Amino acid sequence: MSEILAIVDDADADEQLVEEIARRHPHRVTVLVEDGSLEQALDDSPRGRALSDRLAKLLAAIEQRTGAVVVGLAGSREQLRGWRFDRIVGARGPIAAL
Numbered sequence: 001m002s003e004i005l006a007i008v009d010d011a012d013a014d015e016q017l018v019e020e021i022a023r024r025h026p027h028r029v030t031v032l033v034e035d036g037s038l039e040q041a042l043d044d045s046p047r048g049r050a051l052s053d054r055l056a057k058l059l060a061a062i063e064q065r066t067g068a069v070v071v072g073l074a075g076s077r078e079q080l081r082g083w084r085f086d087r088i089v090g091a092r093g094p095i096a097a098l
Helices: 011-024 046-066
Strands: 003-008 028-033 069-074 087-089
Touching (some): 003 011, 003 046, 011 087, 028 046, 046 069
Parallel strands (some): 003 028, 003 087, 028 069
16 A cells, blocks of 8 residues: 655646655545644635645645545644654655654
């Protein structure tokens, strides 16, 4: 069983992120939104609704393209302490250990 951590950054890279995840053929995917914007997705502001819509489309695209189950959505690496992943995708540059 393959476990992937997908790190979301800018909106322009969502399709590339889904492609990268699909190449790995995962069974389960956890999505990390590190920039602090995950909390904004919970409010009813125009920006919050736009982010919520973007995340919903991204999660659906991951499930549809890969057949994997999206098992979680995290707003910080701290929330993932102790979790293990076979691969980490989507981050630009080096990735610190979780």
